[in-house]
Amino acid sequence: QECAARGEDYERVKLLEISAEDAERWERKKKRKNPDLGFSDYAAAQLRQYQRLTRQIKPDLEQYEKLKEQQGAALYPTSDSLLHGTHVPSKEGVDRMPLPPSRIEKREKYSRRRPYNDDADIDYINERNAKFNQKAERFYGKYTAEIKQNLERGTAV
Numbered sequence: 001q002e003c004a005a006r007g008e009d010y011e012r013v014k015l016l017e018i019s020a021e022d023a024e025r026w027e028r029k030k031k032r033k034n035p036d037l038g039f040s041d042y043a044a045a046q047l048r049q050y051q052r053l054t055r056q057i058k059p060d061l062e063q064y065e066k067l068k069e070q071q072g073a074a075l076y077p078t079s080d081s082l083l084h085g086t087h088v089p090s091k092e093g094v095d096r097m098p099l100p101p102s103r104i105e106k107r108e109k110y111s112r113r114r115p116y117n118d119d120a121d122i123d124y125i126n127e128r129n130a131k132f133n134q135k136a137e138r139f140y141g142k143y144t145a146e147i148k149q150n151l152e153r154g155t156a157v
């Protein structure tokens with residue numbers, strides 16, 4: 001409130017008072033909390049998808065209690081136990097695993113046909129050329145606007 005009364009940005013004033021070590025520690029902590037660096041390779045993408053899907057699974061505590069009663073101390077393996085690969089998931093457990101929507105269904109949801117605009121300038125000779133011109137306009141339109149206007153007026157150099 002004091003910063004607002006003086007006309008200063010509170011975030012900037014707060015950052016001026018933080019030491020470099022504290023700022024670095026805060027950045028490391030933030031990076032550790034959200035380590036998503038985008039796509040690196042297919043193995044990492046598969047691992048991220050697996051972790052995301054397993055986070056969605058809700059544990060069945062009743063089944064866990066039954067297993068604990070049946071197996072006792074053997075439920076918690078030690079370094080001497082050979083339990084690797086012996087677990088067979090139940091049919092209900094497999095059904096609880098959330099299934100990702102297929103890519104085709106996802107793509108159908110996000111792609112849509114653009115309506116045809118009768119008033120738009122026709123600067124293409126076929127559909128493929130229209131698509132190319134749209135992309136060129138998107139990236140270079142702000143640079144070529146003046147040249148286009150000069151050509152339309154007939155004052156191009």
